[in-house]
Amino acid sequence: xxxxxxxxxxxxxxxxxxxxYALIALGYTMVYGILKFINFAHGDVLMVGSYIGLFVYxxxxxxxxxxWSILAFFLSMLVGMVFSALLGMTIEKxxxxxLRKATRLAPLLSAIGISFILSNLAAWFWGTKSxxxxxxxxxxxxxxxxxxxxxxxxxxxxxxxxxxxxxxxxVDKTRIGKAMRATSLDQDTAKLMGIRVxxxxxxxxxxxxxxxxxAGILIALEIKVYPSMGTMxxxxxxxxxxxxxxxxxxGAMVGGILLGLxxxxxxxxxxxxxxxxxxxxxxxxxxxxxxxPEGILGKAEKEKx
Amino acid sequence: MILLETKALTRTYGGVVAVSKVSFQAQEGLxxxxxxxxxxxxxxxxNNMTGLDLPTAGKVYFKGKDITGHSAHKICRMxxxxxxxxxxxxxxxxVTENVMVGRHFKTGRNVNHGRTLTAxxxxxxxxxxxxxxxxxxxxxxxxxxxxxFANELAKNLPYGHQRELEIARALATEPTLLFxxxxxxxxxxxxxxxxxxxxxxxxxxxxxVVLIEHDMKLVMNICDTISxxxxxxxxxxxxPSEIRGNPLVIEAYLGKEEE
Numbered sequence: 001x002x003x004x005x006x007x008x009x010x011x012x013x014x015x016x017x018x019x020x021y022a023l024i025a026l027g028y029t030m031v032y033g034i035l036k037f038i039n040f041a042h043g044d045v046l047m048v049g050s051y052i053g054l055f056v057y058x059x060x061x062x063x064x065x066x067x068w069s070i071l072a073f074f075l076s077m078l079v080g081m082v083f084s085a086l087l088g089m090t091i092e093k094x095x096x097x098x099l100r101k102a103t104r105l106a107p108l109l110s111a112i113g114i115s116f117i118l119s120n121l122a123a124w125f126w127g128t129k130s131x132x133x134x135x136x137x138x139x140x141x142x143x144x145x146x147x148x149x150x151x152x153x154x155x156x157x158x159x160x161x162x163x164x165x166x167x168x169x170x171v172d173k174t175r176i177g178k179a180m181r182a183t184s185l186d187q188d189t190a191k192l193m194g195i196r197v198x199x200x201x202x203x204x205x206x207x208x209x210x211x212x213x214x215a216g217i218l219i220a221l222e223i224k225v226y227p228s229m230g231t232m233x234x235x236x237x238x239x240x241x242x243x244x245x246x247x248x249x250x251g252a253m254v255g256g257i258l259l260g261l262x263x264x265x266x267x268x269x270x271x272x273x274x275x276x277x278x279x280x281x282x283x284x285x286x287x288x289x290x291x292x293p294e295g296i297l298g299k300a301e302k303e304k305x
Numbered sequence: 306m307i308l309l310e311t312k313a314l315t316r317t318y319g320g321v322v323a324v325s326k327v328s329f330q331a332q333e334g335l336x337x338x339x340x341x342x343x344x345x346x347x348x349x350x351x352n353n354m355t356g357l358d359l360p361t362a363g364k365v366y367f368k369g370k371d372i373t374g375h376s377a378h379k380i381c382r383m384x385x386x387x388x389x390x391x392x393x394x395x396x397x398x399x400v401t402e403n404v405m406v407g408r409h410f411k412t413g414r415n416v417n418h419g420r421t422l423t424a425x426x427x428x429x430x431x432x433x434x435x436x437x438x439x440x441x442x443x444x445x446x447x448x449x450x451x452x453x454f455a456n457e458l459a460k461n462l463p464y465g466h467q468r469e470l471e472i473a474r475a476l477a478t479e480p481t482l483l484f485x486x487x488x489x490x491x492x493x494x495x496x497x498x499x500x501x502x503x504x505x506x507x508x509x510x511x512x513x514v515v516l517i518e519h520d521m522k523l524v525m526n527i528c529d530t531i532s533x534x535x536x537x538x539x540x541x542x543x544x545p546s547e548i549r550g551n552p553l554v555i556e557a558y559l560g561k562e563e564e
Contacts, residue, residue, distance in 0.1 A: 173431055175431075179409060
């Protein structure tokens with residue numbers, strides 16, 4: 001019975017961690033789906049969004065009390081999302097769009113450059129000391145049977161589910177979502193069908209960046225905010241996107257959740273030392289690349305000669 | 306009336322002159338053929354007229370308006386559609402969905418009612434619009450007799466039908482001018498014959514057609530007027546019978562006779 005409780009406990013922890021990875025992975029996968037390029041500055045956009053969210057929250061929190069602080073938190077999250085969306089769109093216009101016809105390596109290097117610029121600017125402006133984002137609620141755990149769940153975890157799960165469902169509806173049902181899918185299938189043909197491809201690309205960056213900011217602000221409650229917070233988180237979310245099948249939105253969701261579960265259960269059940277936790281993602285990456293390089297939900301593309 | 310024309314259009318790639326000072330005209334309501342040996346610059350000219358490529362020099366006019374350098378989506382919205390030499394369907398979408406994409410930019414306008422009211426309202430709006438687009442797509446499938454394949458994936462269609470589907474998708478954008486890049490390439494004689502009838506029916510809808518084609522039987526049969534390119538230069542223009550007897554054209558295709 002004790003082991004059952006333990007299992008559910010790890011499941012809960014794994015799901016929340018995985019949900020966060022999935023939110024970030026969506027940004028990688030959507031951009032890849034349309035531009036066939038990995039936006040390595042994605043993790044740093046997450047970091048900037050988290051800082052903005054933190055500043056806004058600290059600014060308004062003093063004015064409100066108690067139950068209202070959760071509203072203040074959501075408002076801060078919204079501001080962080082909007083800021084990140086604008087940042088993501090600007091980066092695309094400045095650093096990637098001019099390189100769209102260059103070799104495929106060029107925008108990739110540009111992205112790595114932007115990543116360094118953002119994290120160093122953050123360190124310069126805001127210092128390297130990590131800052132705490134206070135819980136907007138009492139985070140003492142609640143118990144379902146013997147399984148404990150913190151309000152923070154409930155918040156993460158709720159936000160992740162809402163974001164994923166809305167994204168899926170957006171991409172499947174709306175005009176812009178359909179234009180996105182057409183653009184990812186064939187950019188030139190989409191243009192000839194009257195689709196404004198440049199705008200579709202901008203919107204893709206905006207959505208991906210906003211999701212990253214959401215994830216950043218959610219984890220900031222636990223791991224604090226600091227200039228290099230996006231690096232490892234971003235890298236692992238990238239692994240999640242590849243494991244799920246890069247380019248596939250459902251794949252990013254599946255890959256993220258799977259990675260979260262594997263990390264949690266790897267430490268808890270397989271006895272992998274906690275310090276080696278970060279290696280789990282990369283071992284999984286190697287295994288997937290060897291066995292099913294296109295990812296769990298990815299489609300194998302045949303190179304035509 | 307001239308619907309589309311280029312004035313001294315030139316496209317060079319480094320030192321290679323793909324298209325050289327070509328002044329091409331397409332008369333409204335006619336079928337214009339664009340012929341020439343391989344590498345003559347026909348597809349380059351198409352790409353420059355549809356916004357997929359930028360001319361090095363020269364201008365493109367559509368309905369008297371300068372459209373040089375306009376982006377492809379803008380040119381599409383002005384009423385120019387095209388197909389490709391190597392078929393470029395959305396392979397993983399169904400036949401109907403392919404045509405529906407062509408209706409995309411026509412949606413989402415003049416539909417203010419219910420749009421801003423409530424989420425439910427706009428959801429219903431989306432569904433209504435979706436059904437309307439679906440019905441319009443089906444009309445084009447019927448035009449080509451493709452409705453039995455409506456729910457097949459585009460990549461599973463027989464080759465000839467894939468070509469027709471690409472034309473159907475282009476027509477769904479409601480163009481006044483349609484460019485066809487080698488529509489009969491790879492077709493058997495039976496498919497080519499039915500394609501010729503289809504192109505005439507498209508013209509009868511009031512749509513101006515410009516086509517690149519190597520199948521001389523098709524070109525001579527259905528084109529009202531023909532322009533010939535050779536090494537990037539426009540060497541002749543005229544009716545099919547004029548072109549057939551033009552010594553420059555014969556030389557371009559067969560080479561000069563030794564004296």
